[in-house]
Amino acid sequence: MSKTNQHSGASPLLGKYSKNLGFDAEPDTNVGRVLRLDMPGLPHAPSYWAANAGEEVNTSGELETRQETSVAIIGAGFTGLSCAYHLAKKHGIKATVLEANKVGWGASGRNGGFSMICVGKDEYAETLARLDVEEARQHFHVGLDAVKTVEEIVRDNNIEVDRSESGWINIAHKKSRIADLKETKRLLKEGFGYDTEYIGGDELRRTLINSSEGCGALLYPDGFGLNPLKYARGIARAAIEHGATIHDKSPVLSWTKEGGKHILRTPKGVLVADQVVIATAGYTLDAMNPWLSGRILPAISNIAVTRPLTPAEQQQAGLRTTQMVSDTRKLVFYYRLLPDGRLLFGARGGIRDEGNLNHKAYEWLTQRMVDMFPSLASVKVDYFWRGWVCLSRDKNPHMGTTDDPTVHYSIAYMGNGVSLASHFGRLVAGRIAGKPEEPKITLFKDPLPKFELPAFREASLRAAYVYYGIKDRFL
Ligand SMILES: Cc1cc2nc3c(=O)[nH]c(=O)nc-3n(C[C@H](O)[C@H](O)[C@H](O)COP(=O)(O)OP(=O)(O)OC[C@H]3O[C@@H](n4cnc5c(N)ncnc54)[C@H](O)[C@@H]3O)c2cc1C
Numbered sequence: 105m106s107k108t109n110q111h112s113g114a115s116p117l118l119g120k121y122s123k124n125l126g127f128d129a130e131p132d133t134n135v136g137r138v139l140r141l142d143m144p145g146l147p148h149a150p151s152y153w154a155a156n157a158g159e160e161v162n163t164s165g166e167l168e169t170r171q172e173t174s175v176a177i178i179g180a181g182f183t184g185l186s187c188a189y190h191l192a193k194k195h196g197i198k199a200t201v202l203e204a205n206k207v208g209w210g211a212s213g214r215n216g217g218f219s220m221i222c223v224g225k226d227e228y229a230e231t232l233a234r235l236d237v238e239e240a241r242q243h244f245h246v247g248l249d250a251v252k253t254v255e256e257i258v259r260d261n262n263i264e265v266d267r268s269e270s271g272w273i274n275i276a277h278k279k280s281r282i283a284d285l286k287e288t289k290r291l292l293k294e295g296f297g298y299d300t301e302y303i304g305g306d307e308l309r310r311t312l313i314n315s316s317e318g319c320g321a322l323l324y325p326d327g328f329g330l331n332p333l334k335y336a337r338g339i340a341r342a343a344i345e346h347g348a349t350i351h352d353k354s355p356v357l358s359w360t361k362e363g364g365k366h367i368l369r370t371p372k373g374v375l376v377a378d379q380v381v382i383a384t385a386g387y388t389l390d391a392m393n394p395w396l397s398g399r400i401l402p403a404i405s406n407i408a409v410t411r412p413l414t415p416a417e418q419q420q421a422g423l424r425t426t427q428m429v430s431d432t433r434k435l436v437f438y439y440r441l442l443p444d445g446r447l448l449f450g451a452r453g454g455i456r457d458e459g460n461l462n463h464k465a466y467e468w469l470t471q472r473m474v475d476m477f478p479s480l481a482s483v484k485v486d487y488f489w490r491g492w493v494c495l496s497r498d499k500n501p502h503m504g505t506t507d508d509p510t511v512h513y514s515i516a517y518m519g520n521g522v523s524l525a526s527h528f529g530r531l532v533a534g535r536i537a538g539k540p541e542e543p544k545i546t547l548f549k550d551p552l553p554k555f556e557l558p559a560f561r562e563a564s565l566r567a568a569y570v571y572y573g574i575k576d577r578f579l
Contacts, residue, residue: 141389144371145353146205148333149214149489152409152446157333161207161340167351167373175199175536176368176377178356178392181212182521183514184383185339186257186529187536192346195537199348200375202368204355208336210387214491215522216407216438216450217335218428219254220272220327221247222520223547224500228291235546237295242543244296250527251327257526258330263338266443268329268426273303273312276319280579281432285322300324313429314422315476329428329440332522339526359393366510381532382513385521386492390558395506398558400516402492403565406453406469409487410480412445421477423447434572437472447480449473452519452569453490455562462490493519495565502552503528503542505535512536516552 144166148154175191177184180203191197203209223246224231232240258265276282285302292298301323303312308321340350354370359380361367368375382393386402413421423441430438439449451472453465466488474481496502496516501524503514512535514528531548534541542548555561 141204141355141357144204144355146209148206148209149491150487151214151333151407151489152442152448152487153213153217153331153333155487157213157331157337159337161337161344161350163207163340163344163350163352165351166353167202167370167375170374170376171200172376173198173200173349174377175379175381176366176375177201177381177383178368179203179210179383179385179387180207180336180340180350180352181210181383181385182336182339182525183385183529183532184381185212185336185343186253186526187381187383187514187532188348188350188529189257189339189343189346190530190533191536192343192348195533195539197533197537199381200377201343201348201350202354202356202370202375203350203352204387206352207340207350208333211385211491211493211521212336212525213333214407214489215332215405216440216448217330217332217522218272218327218430218438218440218520219251219330219522220428220520221251221324221523222518223247223250223524225518226499228288228295232291232295239545241296242545243547244292244298246527246543246547247523248298248326250523253527253530254330254335254523257339257342258335261338261342263335263342265330265335265338268428268440268443270325270328271427272324272327273308273321273425273427273429274324275308275313275315275317275321275429275431277317277431277433277437277576279319282320284432285320289322309422312425312427314424316478317431317476323427327428327523329426329442330522335522356392361508379510379512379536381536382511382515383529385515385517385525386494388494388515393506393511395508395511396513396552398554398561399496399552401495401497401555401561401565403455403495404453404457404465404490405450405493405519406465406490407448407450407488408466408469408473408485409442409449410447411484411486413441413447413480413483414445417479417483418445420479421447423477433576435569435576437476439473446486447473447477454569455565457490457492465490493517493521495519497553497555498550500547501528502550503531503535503548504551513552
């Protein structure tokens with residue numbers, strides 16, 4: 105019997121839905137991938153974070169008048185908030201953020217909270233083959249700098265983020281991937297001067313994670329888990345303290361340019377700006393800006409969170425660390441123990457956000473969790489939710505300026521935006537202030553590429569899921 109079928113239909117976990125599960129709520133992104141700009145101020149996804157992040161940020165509320173600003177930022181996730189914070193704190197530029205819903209409503213307030221080193225989806229060997237060694241080293245170190253940016257923002261502003269133990273454990277989900285991990289360790293050391301620790305299967309099971317499939321692991325010492333909504337709210341409060349303005353419930357419905365100024369219209373107000381930053385990630389509508397159209401591909405990620413596990417249940421499940429964990433699949437599973445003993449378990453979730461499909465996504469995800477940790481079969485799942493990550497044609501994140509030198513974007517973190525969005529937001533701020541901090545490497549020089557056939561983006565993602573699914577399972 106295959107591992108996946110072992111519990112099919114039989115798990116007592118299936119059917120134990122609690123009121124917090126996402127598919128019972130109003131779909132927040134409507135059918136497909138359409139953001140509801142006609143319903144400003146939507147509630148947060150029904151996440152564990154939303155239930156445990158305290159008060160909303162005291163913003164300037166809905167934009168209801170005509171206002172002027174030097175920099176308008178569209179989107180109050182990590183990208184937009186970090187940009188506003190760094191513009192105000194480091195460069196004395198008081199930007200205005202327009203957010204359709206609430207601070208951290210998008211991916212930033214509902215992700216897994218893994219702040220880790222990961223720049224794009226290329227293997228390190230592919231990066232080394234594509235770029236010269238020095239550039240590849242700098243490319244990798246952008247990821248390390250990104251983790252440090254998160255550390256710095258949290259520390260400088262005393263943001264309480266429920267931090268986990270440091271470190272990310274990348275687990276070989278089958279024996280054939282052990283060699284890949286050992287090769288990665290060698291490349292990281294010899295190519296980029298970065299030390300990781302290889303942990304054999306026995307030690308992994310004894311000291312860190314004893315799942316049904318861990319064969320060995322690579323431990324990256326940097327990075328940590330956090331409550332992403334607390335973090336987003338913390339950056340927002342710091343940005344406001346330093347002089348930025350945030351208007352929530354203020355979707356940008358139209359964007360024109362008159363006399364060299366950008367005119368952003370919201371349902372009740374107008375913002376006139378010299379420069380604009382697009383920080384809307386997987387929630388970007390193609391119509392947002394003609395240059396950006398056809399350049400990004402949103403995809404769903406799902407998260408389930410169990411009820412708190414007792415220390416004995418954690419031991420029985422084989423969960424012996426609060427460090428961040430993911431596996432060597434291309435279609436990765438990620439999980440970690442939260443400070444109150446709950447298991448957060450996440451994975452990719454397709455390309456449609458519809459009530460009935462979300463129900464299936466829940467069943468699929470929780471079944472995979474039980475496959476990996478069979479003793480959790482009878483444990484209730486308290487929360488389930490979904491959100492959009494943002495992918496690009498070349499599998500790399502992008503920060504840049506469009507064909508209009510006053511329009512900047514930072515986008516497509518490939519599902520790893522906790523640290524990258526925080527860092528890239530800071531880099532956009534430096535660029536706007538005329539004090540660029542980014543290294544002069546391809547990552548920041550090449551524009552976000554367009555998909556050759558934008559109309560077929562979803563179909564190509566579907567095909568990629570099938571291809572990678574087969575690779576993950578059989579190779
Ligand atoms: C379920 C899930 C799990 C994830 N887990 C991780 C993880 O563990 N680690 C990690 O590094 N990354 C993770 N990610 C990815 C990460 O969350 C994102 O890369 C990152 O948060 C993107 O931040 P952002 O600020 O660019 O965009 P977002 O946080 O998505 O914010 C975009 C905002 O723009 C607003 N907006 C859109 N259009 C308009 C408009 N016209 N007018 C005004 N506002 C508008 C939206 O309302 C939204 O709030 C995950 C993502 C998801 C969905």
